[in-house]
Amino acid sequence: MGIFADVHCDICHAGPTFSAAVNLEIYSPTAYKSGSAYADRIGFIPSNGNNSVDATLADRGFFNTSVVPDEYDVGLGGTDPWGNPLSYAQQYLNSIGPNPKKLVDHFVVSSCEFTDPFVFDFKPNELAPSKCSPSMPKSYAKVPKPAIVKQETFSLDQGRLSTLTTGAFKIPSLRNVELTGPYMHNGSMKSLEEVVEFYNRGGNVHNRRHAATLVFAQGFSQDDKDALVAFLKTLTDERVRWEKAPFDHPSIKVPHGHTNTSTGGLMDDNFLQIPAVGKEGASEPLKSFAELLK
Numbered sequence: 001m002g003i004f005a006d007v008h009c010d011i012c013h014a015g016p017t018f019s020a021a022v023n024l025e026i027y028s029p030t031a032y033k034s035g036s037a038y039a040d041r042i043g044f045i046p047s048n049g050n051n052s053v054d055a056t057l058a059d060r061g062f063f064n065t066s067v068v069p070d071e072y073d074v075g076l077g078g079t080d081p082w083g084n085p086l087s088y089a090q091q092y093l094n095s096i097g098p099n100p101k102k103l104v105d106h107f108v109v110s111s112c113e114f115t116d117p118f119v120f121d122f123k124p125n126e127l128a129p130s131k132c133s134p135s136m137p138k139s140y141a142k143v144p145k146p147a148i149v150k151q152e153t154f155s156l157d158q159g160r161l162s163t164l165t166t167g168a169f170k171i172p173s174l175r176n177v178e179l180t181g182p183y184m185h186n187g188s189m190k191s192l193e194e195v196v197e198f199y200n201r202g203g204n205v206h207n208r209r210h211a212a213t214l215v216f217a218q219g220f221s222q223d224d225k226d227a228l229v230a231f232l233k234t235l236t237d238e239r240v241r242w243e244k245a246p247f248d249h250p251s252i253k254v255p256h257g258h259t260n261t262s263t264g265g266l267m268d269d270n271f272l273q274i275p276a277v278g279k280e281g282a283s284e285p286l287k288s289f290a291e292l293l294k
């Protein structure tokens, strides 16, 4: 647990759910009133040689941790079938730009509560007033004028209004992570040892926004790696491992191919019937993905 905290795993895999994307702020109805629960503006050091700090809009609980190159899977940077951005931060940006679009999802973003308010990076004549709660400095509420939004969003990765959404994925909970392999959005890592090695080498690909994502080469010793894996395994609930109530499952009917009917015409569906586990749990524990491969 010490190493987990020391190398900042707990900034992303945060709180009792071990995921900053799964927290009470998001799920309680009062979150509608709160400012930066969904999207925030945060600073990062771009890896372009100079040590300037840029700020970027980001969705709470989603990060690009360099599992694959961005162009393999845009993740949160994608759109739904109607062309609406999946990202809260991108929806927010569209809502303050020229020809403003309504937010598709029901959420509120308060510019006053951003970690890095716009007023830090924009000149007074580039900003338009916006509403703010009385306790916050009024200047914090200001948002870029629509023309400035247009001018500064020329590329996904550059400009003062970039978003940290391309290649970003939801931070998964680590509860019972021993049993949820294969890991990452594309299932590319088969064991927790491989995941720890991935973090140890600082990701799979170079990412301009590494400094925002805290995924750096770590130089773990073998003992450190073993300790980290051991800690992750303490997050397994024995009731889950044995599928005991309330983690047992009912009987499930799974479609399983077809058979030719004697009358011709349509084929008959076949089903597999998986029996209920029962509240006392299974006779065999669930296995990790790596064990299943053996």
Ligand code: HEC
Binding pocket: 004, 007, 008, 009, 010, 011, 012, 013, 062, 063, 064, 065, 067, 169, 170, 171, 172, 173, 174, 177, 180, 182, 183, 184, 185, 186, 192, 195, 196, 199, 212, 213, 214, 215, 228, 232
């Ligand atoms: C910048 C935020 C961030 C930090 C820091 C971070 N993680 Fe992650 N973690 C993620 C994201 C996002 C994913 C999912 C990535 C994907 O699916 O491509 C993930 C995935 C994982 C997974 C796989 C879970 C699954 O079910 O697939 C494990 C295990 C994990 N992280 C452990 C760690 C450990 C241990 C550390 C510290 C060494 C750490 N993480 C640091 C954001 C972070």
